[in-house]
Amino acid sequence: MKAVLFYKYGPPEVLQFKEVEKPVPKAKEILLKIKAAAVTMGDCEMRRPEITSLTWFLARLYFGLRKPRIKTLGSYFAGEIESVGSEVKSFNVGDVLFGISPTFGAHAEFVCLSDAYALTKLPSNMSFEEAAPVGLGLDSLHFLKKAKIKKGEHVLINGAGGGIGTYAVQLAKHFGAKVTAVDSKNKLEMLRSIGADMVIDYKEGDFTKKGMTYDIVFDVVGSLSHKRSLRLLNNKGRYISAIPLITRLLPNLWVSLTSNKKMMTGLTNPHIEDLDFLKNLIEDRQLKTILDSTFDLQDVADAHRYLEQGLKQGNVVISLK
Ligand SMILES: NC(=O)c1ccc[n+]([C@@H]2O[C@H](COP(=O)([O-])OP(=O)(O)OC[C@H]3O[C@@H](n4cnc5c(N)ncnc54)[C@H](OP(=O)(O)O)[C@@H]3O)[C@@H](O)[C@H]2O)c1
Structure with missing residues (x-):
């Protein structure tokens, strides 16, 4: 499968579009075929070399102090289940989902996700591109x-x-x-x-x-x-x-x-009930995604450059049709 990986912190050029092995889901995981994923300021911050605060230094202890431990970015996505692990009860092959991955990995054709993550069915009135950033x-x-x-x-x-x-x-x-x-x-x-x-x-x-x-x-x-x-x-x-x-x-x-x-202050802790609440608001037409622009997976570095110009309104996504 194709994915965007980075092996060192740095400018957008460190992001490499590569062929890698397709992951296989563990017992409590689903394999999601990504249809769209948001490229966020959080992704840019994860990629940058600077450690700007004590908080960021502590975050880097987790993400990898000298080089990234997590090599594929992308936390907010929408896609379709390709396969499920032997112990997954709540999802089925073919389900169309959107949600958040705290372990990143969505800037790829496929990602394995725990079935305990905040994931739910795509709102009936949204495209994959509109649904991908809703986790924000x-x-x-x-x-x-x-x-x-x-x-x-x-x-x-x-x-x-x-x-x-x-x-x-x-x-x-x-x-x-x-x-x-x-x-x-x-x-x-x-x-x-x-x-x-x-x-x-x-x-x-x-x-x-x-x-x-x-x-x-x-x-x-x-x-x-x-x-x-x-x-x-x-x-x-x-x-x-x-x-x-x-x-x-x-x-x-x-x-x-x-x-x-x-x-x-604090960190978010995504819950599936809250994601369902947002899905209902979307279907009631009380919440929508402001979509600025769409890039191809191989152009994720361009999406990072665009984000860092500070011009975007709302969200930028990659689309994998
Ligand atoms: N605590 C958590 O759990 C958590 C979870 C998710 C994200 N975050 C963090 O939340 C932050 C924002 O994320 P985001 O995705 O919303 O970023 P974003 O899409 O870049 O939005 C930030 C907005 O703020 C504007 N801005 C920049 N400087 C400003 C200033 N001095 N005063 C007022 N507005 C300003 C930007 O516009 P211009 O660039 O045009 O100025 C932009 O429109 C990121 O740093 C991310 O890491 C935290």
């Missing part, structure tokens, strides 16, 4: 639920125009919140079109100094310093970041202990 919506849902989003609250989403953010805007609206979306100028019109009530271009001055406060600040990109995020919170406000910086743990704890405000 699971990340959005995790953080909004952790922040205990409630109807009528005002939520600011920082980095709203990308993979996680475009689902977060729609989910916050679904939960009855008012949404202010922050991103670059070229994404603001799209953000309005998916429900953002107010939009802010983060490159136009420091919006945290405008005096506005929010019930929830969801910092998808982690670009708001402790001081700037605190300034955005109203009494009982909650700040949550998708970037789990260890250096923020103590200041966050201090705020939570000494005020009515809460500051949190």
Whole structure:
């Protein structure tokens, strides 16, 4: 089978399109024929050589300190089951699924996945390309639920125009919140079109100094310093970041202990029930994928280059028809 592998950290050129042996599923695994997979900022970060924080250093101990242990990237995908292991009960050959692989591997023609991963049937009204990135919506849902989003609250989403953010805007609206979306100028019109009530271009001055406060600040990109995020919170406000910086743990704890405000971060933990919840929202036409562009599997390096230009709106996928 064809797959994209990397053997050292570096620029997009380290990604190699190669012929490799087709994997064979173990007893509790399925073999999925990938039809589409998202190429995300997370994939680019995994590929890059820089260790930018203590958190990233600890992550590298897991991913491989000097060279990658996981050689094929891609966590969010849609595809069709080619075969199943002897102990798999919940899936059958021919099932058409989408979901998340915490062990990556989806930038390939086939991937073996544990039957315990968050996987579910493709929404009836989505193409493989639209369904592949929906797992990023699971990340959005995790953080909004952790922040205990409630109807009528005002939520600011920082980095709203990308993979996680475009689902977060729609989910916050679904939960009855008012949404202010922050991103670059070229994404603001799209953000309005998916429900953002107010939009802010983060490159136009420091919006945290405008005096506005929010019930929830969801910092998808982690670009708001402790001081700037605190300034955005109203009494009982909650700040949550998708970037789990260890250096923020103590200041966050201090705020939570000494005020009515809460500051949190963490890692997502995908659950199949949440994926089914998103599938139902999609089928009820309350959630959609913003698809920017599609690449071929052999062009994954080009997709990484494109992502790193910061131009994409929503999601980029590879398509394997
Ligand atoms: N904690 C977890 O479990 C978890 C899970 C999944 C992902 N993540 C992390 O979440 C992060 C975001 O992922 P993603 O897929 O949504 O990335 P993405 O698709 O690149 O979206 C990020 C968006 O933020 C914008 N942006 C960049 N700098 C900004 C700033 N200073 N202020 C406001 N907006 C800014 C980008 O636009 P421009 O480039 O045009 O500026 C882009 O539209 C990644 O670092 C990823 O590793 C964490």
